[in-house]
Amino acid sequence: MNKLFPVGTSNKKKAVLLSLGATVALICRAIYRIYYVPRSLRHIPSVGYFRLIRSILRREDATTRARTVYGPAIKKGNGIYLANFPITWSVFVSSPIAAKSVLMKTDNFPKSMEIFHALGKENPVVRFFGIDNVAIVNGEKWKKQRKVMNPAFHRAMPVQMFGRLMLKGFKNIEKQDYQVPILDFFQRLTLDALGIAGFGFDFHSVDDPESIWTKTYENVRLGLRSPFSFLFPSMDWLLKYIIPGRKELDKSVDKLNALLMSMAQERRLQVRASIDDNVPDSEKDLLTLMLEAELRGEGTASDEQLRSNLAVFFLAGHETTANTMSFCLYNLAMNKEVQSKARQEVLTVLGDEPVDILPQIDELRQMPYIDMVLKENLRRFGPASMLIARKSQEDFDLNGVFIPKNTPVVVETHALHHNPDVWKNPEQFDPERFAPGGEHETCHEGMAWLPFSSGSRGCLGMNFSLAEQRTFLVMLLRKYEWELPEDSIHRNGVKIQNFQNAAPESLEIKFSSRY
Numbered sequence: 001m002n003k004l005f006p007v008g009t010s011n012k013k014k015a016v017l018l019s020l021g022a023t024v025a026l027i028c029r030a031i032y033r034i035y036y037v038p039r040s041l042r043h044i045p046s047v048g049y050f051r052l053i054r055s056i057l058r059r060e061d062a063t064t065r066a067r068t069v070y071g072p073a074i075k076k077g078n079g080i081y082l083a084n085f086p087i088t089w090s091v092f093v094s095s096p097i098a099a100k101s102v103l104m105k106t107d108n109f110p111k112s113m114e115i116f117h118a119l120g121k122e123n124p125v126v127r128f129f130g131i132d133n134v135a136i137v138n139g140e141k142w143k144k145q146r147k148v149m150n151p152a153f154h155r156a157m158p159v160q161m162f163g164r165l166m167l168k169g170f171k172n173i174e175k176q177d178y179q180v181p182i183l184d185f186f187q188r189l190t191l192d193a194l195g196i197a198g199f200g201f202d203f204h205s206v207d208d209p210e211s212i213w214t215k216t217y218e219n220v221r222l223g224l225r226s227p228f229s230f231l232f233p234s235m236d237w238l239l240k241y242i243i244p245g246r247k248e249l250d251k252s253v254d255k256l257n258a259l260l261m262s263m264a265q266e267r268r269l270q271v272r273a274s275i276d277d278n279v280p281d282s283e284k285d286l287l288t289l290m291l292e293a294e295l296r297g298e299g300t301a302s303d304e305q306l307r308s309n310l311a312v313f314f315l316a317g318h319e320t321t322a323n324t325m326s327f328c329l330y331n332l333a334m335n336k337e338v339q340s341k342a343r344q345e346v347l348t349v350l351g352d353e354p355v356d357i358l359p360q361i362d363e364l365r366q367m368p369y370i371d372m373v374l375k376e377n378l379r380r381f382g383p384a385s386m387l388i389a390r391k392s393q394e395d396f397d398l399n400g401v402f403i404p405k406n407t408p409v410v411v412e413t414h415a416l417h418h419n420p421d422v423w424k425n426p427e428q429f430d431p432e433r434f435a436p437g438g439e440h441e442t443c444h445e446g447m448a449w450l451p452f453s454s455g456s457r458g459c460l461g462m463n464f465s466l467a468e469q470r471t472f473l474v475m476l477l478r479k480y481e482w483e484l485p486e487d488s489i490h491r492n493g494v495k496i497q498n499f500q501n502a503a504p505e506s507l508e509i510k511f512s513s514r515y
């Protein structure tokens with residue numbers, strides 16, 4: 001040690017120099033890890049770390065980023081490339097054939113739980129969602145939970161309840177003088193829909209903007225999205241005292257957790273006493289249906305697992321559906337001929353009497369063009385721009401590219417849906433792609449359309465969300481025509497809120513009533 005320092009250096013000076021040296025070494029190591037691609041992955045075309053960060057800081061939307069940042073690497077790697085994102089070097093997949101290989105081989109590519117473990121038990125994200133829920137766990141644990149839930153999500157969907165909510169939504173459109181901040185409008189509808197359908201609880205978000213439970217939920221939703229809730233996890237013990245709003249967030253998480261837990265416990269007792277025996281399945285909430293499946297011996301779920309899964313339904317089903325519907329109204333405002341064609345289909349099935357009506361399930365099934373519109377909207381602006389990272393369990397040949405064991409692999413749905421080698425004119429909104437014999441049916445091998453993912457880990461709530469989207473869209477088309485206001489910032493292309501939330505930035509829609 002003495003050889004390192006000139007004779008006469010005091011102990012205090014030595015300590016300072018040593019700590020400085022250690023800090024510089026740590027910083028160099030961190031920069032090296034960020035910048036230099038691991039040797040075992042260097043054969044895959046990569047995206048520069050700082051180019052990516054610059055794009056995020058400039059708030060470039062996912063489409064621009066896919067074109068300018070990832071585009072060249074995607075082309076070079078035939079749909080497979082490497083980027084240091086979100087926390088480590090990962091392989092990104094935007095080719096239909098490679099995506100299919102990853103999603104069909106769930107044992108080779110289970111979901112990676114690293115982020116949740118890194119956050120630690122005290123983190124609000126982990127305290128709300130838990131780490132034992134169907135969206136995160138793998139293997140037998142996952143099978144058991146999914147088995148309890150599958151029947152609940154495959155029964156007849158509660159379209160009458162969705163319709164009743166939209167009737168309340170009509171009143172809000174009138175109250176707001178027919179020019180409506182559309183994301184807020186749909187966030188209220190989809191929150192109430194999830195509360196009622198999930199566990200029989202009305203947040204009253206649509207009819208009472210000040211409702212206490214809506215505010216509690218909003219505190220949690222926005223708080224968990226703050227970068228401070230998941231960045232610097234090792235500093236959480238300190239951050240929780242200095243981050244503004246963190247105390248409030250912790251309190252709201254406790255309050256919402258207590259509500260979900262009490263719902264799970266009470267409903268278990270009710271189901272055991274068979275209180276809801278005469279209620280048809282389409283009117284039962286998801287919690288009741290899950291508990292009934294458990295009673296029939298179709299899997300098991302503890303109270304904490306039920307609570308944690310109800311929390312996941314909010315994460316997975318609230319903003320996703322609200323964002324999707326907002327984009328759908330945008331797309332139809334920008335493509336008037338599609339809006340008219342969709343309305344014509346609705347009027348043919350439901351008639352054009354000047355009165356509000358609630359569509360029935362079998363009527364919604366007779367509207368193939370509406371489904372084409374919803375599919376194209378999800379291709380263009382699906383809310384899940386990438387799937388949760390998977391980790392390769394062994395060396396793997398992915399469409400001719402060698403992927404070593406323990407590599408994080410991310411299917412990047414946005415880049416896949418906007419890949420010009422896969423979709424013709426990908427930036428154009430064209431529902432005809434999904435017509436029988438259309439582009440999607442005839443030109444695609446592998447998995448080219450993945451807004452809900454696919455395979456056994458595909459979205460559990462897909463049918464639920466699609467039934468909700470159909471009901472809302474059909475009722476809106478029957479009652480209104482709509483367009484963007486003259487001064488809308490979205491006239492030359494939609495502006496996205498930010499990197500964390502791919503929702504349209506303060507989008508307003510101007511409605512005119514048809515009756």
Ligand code: HEM
Binds near residue numbers: 382452462
């Ligand atoms: C437009 C609406 C929705 C979209 C685009 C969507 C998309 C997705 C995607 C892409 C996945 C796969 C994630 C991954 O593997 O990394 C997923 C999984 C999941 N979704 Fe959805 N989702 C939507 C609505 C819903 C709703 C309404 C619910 C529940 C009420 C829900 C519940 C779930 C659950 C529980 C999973 C995990 C399934 C598993 O791993 O077994 N989703 N969703």
